Amino acid sequence: MSKNTTAPILKLKTGIPGFDDITNGGLPQGRTTLISGTAGSAKTVFAVQFLGAGIEKSGEPGVFVTFEESPADIRQNMVSFGWDIQKWEDQGLWAFVDASPQLTEDTIFAGSYDLGALLARIEHAVQKTGAKRVAVDSLGAIFTQLTEYISVRSELFRIASALKKMGVTAVLTAERVQEYGEIARYGVEEFVADNVIILRNALEDEKRRRTIEILKFRGTAHQKGEFPFTIMAGSGIAIIPLSAIELKQSSSDIRITSGNQELDKMCGGGFFRDSIILVSGATGTGKTLTVTEFIAGGAAIGERCLLFAFEESREQLFRNATGWGVDFRKMEEEGTLKLICRYPEVAGPEDHLINMKAEIERFAPNRVAVDSLSALERVATVKGFREFVIGLTSFIKHKETAGLFTSTTPSLMGGTSVTEAHISTVTDSIIMLRYVEMYGEMRRGLTVLKMRGSMHDKEIREFTIDGRGMHIGKAFKNITGILVGNPMRIPQSEIERMSTLFQDDLGM
Amino acid sequence: MSAKYQLKLYITGQTPRSRRAIENLYQTCQEMLNGRYDLTIIDVLEHPELAEEEKILATPTLIKVNPPPLRRIIGDLSDTEKVFIGLDLQINRVFHLPKGNLKDE
Numbered sequence: 001m002s003k004n005t006t007a008p009i010l011k012l013k014t015g016i017p018g019f020d021d022i023t024n025g026g027l028p029q030g031r032t033t034l035i036s037g038t039a040g041s042a043k044t045v046f047a048v049q050f051l052g053a054g055i056e057k058s059g060e061p062g063v064f065v066t067f068e069e070s071p072a073d074i075r076q077n078m079v080s081f082g083w084d085i086q087k088w089e090d091q092g093l094w095a096f097v098d099a100s101p102q103l104t105e106d107t108i109f110a111g112s113y114d115l116g117a118l119l120a121r122i123e124h125a126v127q128k129t130g131a132k133r134v135a136v137d138s139l140g141a142i143f144t145q146l147t148e149y150i151s152v153r154s155e156l157f158r159i160a161s162a163l164k165k166m167g168v169t170a171v172l173t174a175e176r177v178q179e180y181g182e183i184a185r186y187g188v189e190e191f192v193a194d195n196v197i198i199l200r201n202a203l204e205d206e207k208r209r210r211t212i213e214i215l216k217f218r219g220t221a222h223q224k225g226e227f228p229f230t231i232m233a234g235s236g237i238a239i240i241p242l243s244a245i246e247l248k249q250s251s252s253d254i255r256i257t258s259g260n261q262e263l264d265k266m267c268g269g270g271f272f273r274d275s276i277i278l279v280s281g282a283t284g285t286g287k288t289l290t291v292t293e294f295i296a297g298g299a300a301i302g303e304r305c306l307l308f309a310f311e312e313s314r315e316q317l318f319r320n321a322t323g324w325g326v327d328f329r330k331m332e333e334e335g336t337l338k339l340i341c342r343y344p345e346v347a348g349p350e351d352h353l354i355n356m357k358a359e360i361e362r363f364a365p366n367r368v369a370v371d372s373l374s375a376l377e378r379v380a381t382v383k384g385f386r387e388f389v390i391g392l393t394s395f396i397k398h399k400e401t402a403g404l405f406t407s408t409t410p411s412l413m414g415g416t417s418v419t420e421a422h423i424s425t426v427t428d429s430i431i432m433l434r435y436v437e438m439y440g441e442m443r444r445g446l447t448v449l450k451m452r453g454s455m456h457d458k459e460i461r462e463f464t465i466d467g468r469g470m471h472i473g474k475a476f477k478n479i480t481g482i483l484v485g486n487p488m489r490i491p492q493s494e495i496e497r498m499s500t501l502f503q504d505d506l507g508m
Numbered sequence: 509m510s511a512k513y514q515l516k517l518y519i520t521g522q523t524p525r526s527r528r529a530i531e532n533l534y535q536t537c538q539e540m541l542n543g544r545y546d547l548t549i550i551d552v553l554e555h556p557e558l559a560e561e562e563k564i565l566a567t568p569t570l571i572k573v574n575p576p577p578l579r580r581i582i583g584d585l586s587d588t589e590k591v592f593i594g595l596d597l598q599i600n601r602v603f604h605l606p607k608g609n610l611k612d613e
Binding site: 097098099102105106107108109110111112113114115116117118119120121123124125145146 | 518520521523525528529532552553556557559560563564565566567568569577578579580581582583584585586587588590591593594
């Protein structure tokens with residue numbers, strides 16, 4: 001075996017939320033990375049955040065080379081993300097190299113030249129600040145400032161190799177024309193850098209979806225494919241690292257009450273403390289009631305509950321709860337409940353996810369309920385919704401809290417919704433609520449379809465709702481086809497025949 | 509009598525391109541300005557902070573500080589016609605130059 005004398009490529013933790021997960025640890029250290037994207041794909045935000053996160057999270061100074069916007073514009077534009085560039089400059093942690101077009105001066109080209117002065121300025125700024133990170137925004141804008149007297153390509157190579165020699169980790173942004181096409185406008189930018197990352201801002205079903213993709217990491221591993229990200233006021237870019245989420249949550253066998261004694265019994269003694277429970281049913285079957293009892297059950301023993309409501313307003317929820325003998329208002333006053341009502345349409349699924357995560361971090365609840373998850377289907381693409389569901393469930397599980405989600409089935413009598421198709425495998429328990437039509441009367445049925453890690457009641461039971469909540473009664477005996485929405489009575493003779501059938505088998 | 513020219517030439521070290529720019533500039537000044545000029549040559553490798561101050565991107569860069577307007581001439585100054593335009597020198601005087609000077613380009 002030959003001895004390997006070349007050092008492996010180290011990675012620099014960027015501090016951009018989610019980015020270090022999808023890159024398996026950050027950007028390759030001491031190398032250059034091209035960040036390519038169409039207009040409005042957040043290239044400049046990424047470049048600024050790369051430096052800002054270095055300053056704030058690891059105390060690493062940075063140099064920002066701007067070819068496009070003036071430093072004054074950048075300082076002002078980034079205030080809304082909470083980044084005080086002026087302060088960092090005063091502390092000597094940030095330096096601008098201003099190569100933006102100087103429109104007030106007349107410039108004439110008279111012979112061959114190179115970008116030696118720019119290089120000297122970058123080197124000077126890196127030395128002065130002790131920078132570990134450099135951002136260049138954007139490469140394409142150099143082309144517009146220069147004329148035929150220069151080979152731009154060779155000058156770009158010179159800058160890239162000089163950055164490497166300085167030992168800094170650099171991001172260079174470049175503009176591209178299409179979301180899916182050439183990597184960058186001038187066709188040379190991608191050869192300058194060791195690594196290529198693409199930011200996209202695609203329009204899909206009238207919905208904007210931002211994604212980030214690592215196209216190339218020379219000599220080191222990374223996660224593949226497009227990852228959704230969002231830009232939050234006050235904090236900047238946050239990437240949702242779906243496939244990079246590890247399944248490492250511990251599991252608990254501590255049981256908690258569902259808020260309904262009979263339902264607890266059906267589940268073999270209550271829900272598990274760190275499980276995700278899905279309640280599925282048509283409109284009016286009692287999903288919001290199940291949520292209300294789940295919260296009331298927790299609040300009664302002093303647990304903190306967080307409810308995200310996407311279908312009803314606070315007032316409606318208060319009124320509903322009062323109708324079942326639960327006082328949400330009092331719980332909020334006591335601090336055991338926090339109610340967050342939002343219209344699904346106010347944001348995209350990525351923003352909802354990040355906001356919900358932030359609320360969960362802040363409130364630190366023992367129980368989280370979402371009523372209903374399927375309301376968010378309206379604002380998401382199929383892919384975006386699946387990513388939202390997986391992102392939310394994995395986050396809640398990591399927090400080791402109980403999560404109860406509801407899902408509305410589109411047809412009254414049975415069937416499943418898109419929500420269920422995406423969520424059923426990540427949930428630990430599924431409870432189904434169904435209308436059962438019998439002898440010209442609508443009745444309600446409930447069954448525990450799945451209860452991971454525990455025995456449970458497999459019967460479909462009838463339940464009623466009154467001023468004190470849900471009452472689960474006896475099973476629907478001798479009826480088949482409830483879950484698919486086509487209940488049929490089985491004659492007594494058939495039941496007898498079935499029971500002898502299996503006994504005969506045993507006897508053989 | 510016209511005002512004195514004030515010129516600043518930014519170069520990166522002693523490269524052939526830097527030397528060419530200096531030679532071309534001296535020649536033009538000698539012939540056209542007849543000693544009515546102040547020239548400062550700044551090596552940006554030694555004084556990067558001065559390049560930063562003036563936001564110099566490319567080298568060589570000649571800045572005409574006086575007489576106004578302020579103007580930048582980028583390149584090794586081998587394109588004499590452009591240099592003349594940049595320095596606001598009378599184009600008709602070009603024709604009074606010995607022919608050899610123009611042919612060199």
